[in-house]
Amino acid sequence: MALPQAKQDTTEARLSRLSLPEGGWPEAARRDALTRLRAMGLPNARDEYWKYTRPDTLTAPEAPQAAVLHADETPIFGARDTLTVVFVDGEFDAKASDDLAMSGVTIDRLAGAPDIHWAKDIYGKLETAGQIPVARPLATLNTAFATDGLLIHVTGKAEKPIHFVYRHGSETSDAILHHVVRVDAGAEVTILESGPAAARFNKCMEVDIADGGALHHVRTQGRDHQRRAATHLFARLGTESTFKTFTLTVNGVLTRNEVIVDLTGDDAVAHVAGACLGDGDFHHDDTVFITHDAVNCESRQVFKKVLRNGAVGVFQGKILVKPGAQKTDGYQISQSLLLDDDSQFLAKPELEIYADDVACSHGSTSGGIDDDSLFYLRARGIPRGEAEDLMTIAFIAEAVQEVEDVSLQEEIVERVSAWLARHRR
Amino acid sequence: MLEIKNLHVKLEEEDKAILKGVDLTVEAGKVHAIMGPNGSGKSTLSYVLSGRDGYEVTDGSATLEGEDILEMEPEERAAAGLFLAFQYPVEIPGVGNMTFLRTAVNAQRKARGEEEMSSAEFLKVIREKAKALKIDAEMLKRPVNVGFSGGEKKRNEILQMAMLEPKMCILDETDSGLDVDAMRLVADGVNALRDAGRAFLVITHYQRLLDHIKPDVVHIMANGRIIKTGGPELALEVEERGYEHLLAEAV
Numbered sequence: 001m002a003l004p005q006a007k008q009d010t011t012e013a014r015l016s017r018l019s020l021p022e023g024g025w026p027e028a029a030r031r032d033a034l035t036r037l038r039a040m041g042l043p044n045a046r047d048e049y050w051k052y053t054r055p056d057t058l059t060a061p062e063a064p065q066a067a068v069l070h071a072d073e074t075p076i077f078g079a080r081d082t083l084t085v086v087f088v089d090g091e092f093d094a095k096a097s098d099d100l101a102m103s104g105v106t107i108d109r110l111a112g113a114p115d116i117h118w119a120k121d122i123y124g125k126l127e128t129a130g131q132i133p134v135a136r137p138l139a140t141l142n143t144a145f146a147t148d149g150l151l152i153h154v155t156g157k158a159e160k161p162i163h164f165v166y167r168h169g170s171e172t173s174d175a176i177l178h179h180v181v182r183v184d185a186g187a188e189v190t191i192l193e194s195g196p197a198a199a200r201f202n203k204c205m206e207v208d209i210a211d212g213g214a215l216h217h218v219r220t221q222g223r224d225h226q227r228r229a230a231t232h233l234f235a236r237l238g239t240e241s242t243f244k245t246f247t248l249t250v251n252g253v254l255t256r257n258e259v260i261v262d263l264t265g266d267d268a269v270a271h272v273a274g275a276c277l278g279d280g281d282f283h284h285d286d287t288v289f290i291t292h293d294a295v296n297c298e299s300r301q302v303f304k305k306v307l308r309n310g311a312v313g314v315f316q317g318k319i320l321v322k323p324g325a326q327k328t329d330g331y332q333i334s335q336s337l338l339l340d341d342d343s344q345f346l347a348k349p350e351l352e353i354y355a356d357d358v359a360c361s362h363g364s365t366s367g368g369i370d371d372d373s374l375f376y377l378r379a380r381g382i383p384r385g386e387a388e389d390l391m392t393i394a395f396i397a398e399a400v401q402e403v404e405d406v407s408l409q410e411e412i413v414e415r416v417s418a419w420l421a422r423h424r425r
Numbered sequence: 426m427l428e429i430k431n432l433h434v435k436l437e438e439e440d441k442a443i444l445k446g447v448d449l450t451v452e453a454g455k456v457h458a459i460m461g462p463n464g465s466g467k468s469t470l471s472y473v474l475s476g477r478d479g480y481e482v483t484d485g486s487a488t489l490e491g492e493d494i495l496e497m498e499p500e501e502r503a504a505a506g507l508f509l510a511f512q513y514p515v516e517i518p519g520v521g522n523m524t525f526l527r528t529a530v531n532a533q534r535k536a537r538g539e540e541e542m543s544s545a546e547f548l549k550v551i552r553e554k555a556k557a558l559k560i561d562a563e564m565l566k567r568p569v570n571v572g573f574s575g576g577e578k579k580r581n582e583i584l585q586m587a588m589l590e591p592k593m594c595i596l597d598e599t600d601s602g603l604d605v606d607a608m609r610l611v612a613d614g615v616n617a618l619r620d621a622g623r624a625f626l627v628i629t630h631y632q633r634l635l636d637h638i639k640p641d642v643v644h645i646m647a648n649g650r651i652i653k654t655g656g657p658e659l660a661l662e663v664e665e666r667g668y669e670h671l672l673a674e675a676v
Contacts, residue, residue: 377529380525381500
């Protein structure tokens with residue numbers, strides 16, 4: 001079917017500002033992605049999958065301007081012993097980054113990677129598989145035009161976490177990064193990500209976890225408010241493997257985080273969680289698609305959104321249980337704490353089940369702070385603002401607790417407290 | 426300590442008077458008990474004094490050590506020394522009991538211009554006080570009242586009281602849902618806090634709590650008023666003969 005003219009125009013206008021990086025092993029994948037992108041077109045407001053989030057600023061030829069915030073906070077995760085990799089407006093900063101070497105892991109950059117590379121079997125491949133049944137053109141655009149990214153091969157237990165630090169330097173920066181992570185059988189790594197990245201950030205991460213492997217992923221997106229981000233995280237899980245991802249988002253006029261998980265090996269575990277806090281013209285969209293294609297797998301989706309002053313939160317989450325994926329244990333919860341009448345939470349939880357011996361539960365709620373609890377705290381002498389903050393932290397606790405490392409949980413809660421203190425009425 | 430004069434209160438939502446002229450003075454160092462049948466306004470009195478929403482004071486006054494408390498926010502009343510042990514302590518998932526108590530202690534100290542308690546000092550004090558109430562470390566770590574039995578919740582209320590060291594303690598049916606042993610624990614906790622500078626207002630249906638917490642003065646409340654005041658013997662009279670004859674007397 002031919003693409004509608006309007007869609008074709010939007011797509012070509014965007015493509016006119018981009019040039020396909022040439023050479024090396026990714027070129028074939030990039031050309032294939034460009035062909036696919038032209039066939040599907042960039043999303044617009046008429047697409048069902050973009051019903052609650054307007055994609056126009058994400059697909060516009062130029063990145064809308066976004067002021068750079070000079071925060072007075074010390075960078076999150078900064079005090080940890082990590083292998084730190086810094087990107088400024090999407091450009092690798094060698095000076096600010098650590099050596100890309102540690103035991104248990106080999107790391108290359110997408111830009112300038114050797115001509116024959118293990119990543120060619122994953123780059124664009126999980127993204128392509130993730131286009132069914134729903135098209136994700138921004139991820140395809142990413143595969144075609146990503147300027148850089150890291151190719152991480154985890155061969156054993158990683159010595160320390162890898163920390164991507166994304167810095168925002170220019171008000172009009174438009175960054176496209178693509179990371180590939182391969183976790184070998186029995187290997188384990190923690191990947192941290194932090195920072196606002198660019199005025200507009202398109203990021204894709206493809207993760208392939210072999211049997212018994214484990215990936216813990218914790219990211220924070222904040223605090224530059226005018227920035228825009230569209231991220232895709234594609235994960236394929238082998239037998240008895242573990243994938244846990246958590247995202248904290250504070251501020252941002254537009255953030256769309258898509259997580260697409262394919263449980264392909266028996267007894268695999270996938271937890272996808274997120275908490276976000278937004279004020280005013282904040283718009284945050286979590287779109288998750290988990291496919292159970294093996295026996296006895298567990299998946300959890302836990303999303304909590306704190307919204308005030310007209311902020312909008314979106315959740316589109318789906319669990320697809322394929323025929324034969326018996327003993328599936330699926331859980332999905334999405335909740336919003338609406339701190340006033342102007343804020344909105346739009347949720348579309350979905351279950352699609354083709355096996356008969358599964359346990360899947362889902363729930364979605366919206367509400368304010370419980371009056372009885374608030375009075376109880378105040379009656380003990382805790383001032384209203386502080387009591388509301390305590391209740392808010394309690395509200396997001398279930399999502400934060402999806403992070404296994406307690407010290408990371410604490411660091412996340414600290415950031416949330418600081419945000420609440422800044423935004424107290 | 427606490428002086429209530431001609432207090433009239435109605436429900437905000439409906440035009441329904443609950444308290445119809447309560448007069449009550451509780452002196453420092455004393456334990457006063459309020460007894461009365463269901464619906465007499467006992468719990469409303471405790472809520473109005475602690476500042477819960479939903480009630481409107483239409484007449485009268487309430488002062489704590491001479492200060493008008495009715496104009497204060499609930500947290501200001503707490504910092505001024507008022508404490509309400511809830512009849513139904515609220516479960517707050519996600520908020521750790523310990524965090525809650527430390528936040529409360531330090532918020533009150535801050536409001537009074539006192540120095541905040543350090544974590545080490547707080548831990549030492551709370552362990553001591555929890556032990557006396559047979560509250561174990563596990564209960565302190567759990568979210569506030571979540572998964573606590575009825576008795577544990579009430580003991581947790583008394584622990585909060587012990588930590589916050591209020592001047593005026595109101596116990597709203599603290600005996601409800603308690604077995605004999607739990608009641609004794611709670612009563613011991615309360616008795617340990619009795620001193621010349623602190624006053625108690627114990628609200629209860631039954632005389633049995635007053636066997637353990639000996640009151641100086643007993644009031645009978647009915648239909649939004651204190652209808653009779655006497656010594657501990659008044660509680661015994663209620664126990665023996667019920668409220669009916671007192672109500673009849675009052676009319």
